[in-house]
Amino acid sequence: MGNVFIFVKKYWLFFLIVLAFILFITSKFLEKTSQAPTSPSPATKKIASFGEISPGNTSIDKVNELLGFPVDTNKVDGKDVYDYETNNKYIHHKVIVENGIAKLVKEAVNIEDNKNADTIRGVYGLAPYVLYEQEPNSVFNLYVYPENGITYLGHEDGTLLEIWYFEPTTIDSFISLWAQNFSQKEFEGQSRY
DSSP, X not given: OHHHHHHHHHTHHHHHHHHHHHHHHHHHHHHHHHSOOOOOOXXXXXXXXXXXXXXXXXXXXXXXXXXXXXXXXXXXXXXXXXXXXXXXXXXXXXXXXXXXXXXXXXXXXXXXXXOXXXXXXXXXXXXXXXXXXXXXXXXXXXXXXXXXXXXXXXXTTSOEEEEEEEOOOOHHHHHHHHOTTEESSOOOSOOOO
């Protein structure tokens, strides 16, 4: 026991430095773990647009400048609907216009476009809402990202028919404005076949 006391007395400064070092490291470690994690600044929501066409902001004149003149125009439910050429002569992009401003763009997706649902999910993640067409035997649903202003009409296997672009909104507002023929519940009516 006496030898230990002599050893400690002789190297007390060394032990004191080692103890101080251990306490310093321990305090830094505890300080790091006890701090509340700081959350990164909220990420800016990515708002979708069809090229340079931003629903709610782009005038019909600008749409015509970007897409060419419409191949057809008509009125549906009091709204002007403009059809624009795609690389498939049988299907068209549709732009719904109110007061001279594009409000909804329906991009027709062709096989040659090489797009599928993963194209959208890669940017926006999984759709927070799925709406079901209220027609018998429909296999295409709307996958809606209301806060990002985008939805796609597609099959669960990833096949796309259309991509819709609109002003960011809530799901209820989206349904009342653009998806009256869809429901959050699957169709339960009688099949027509």
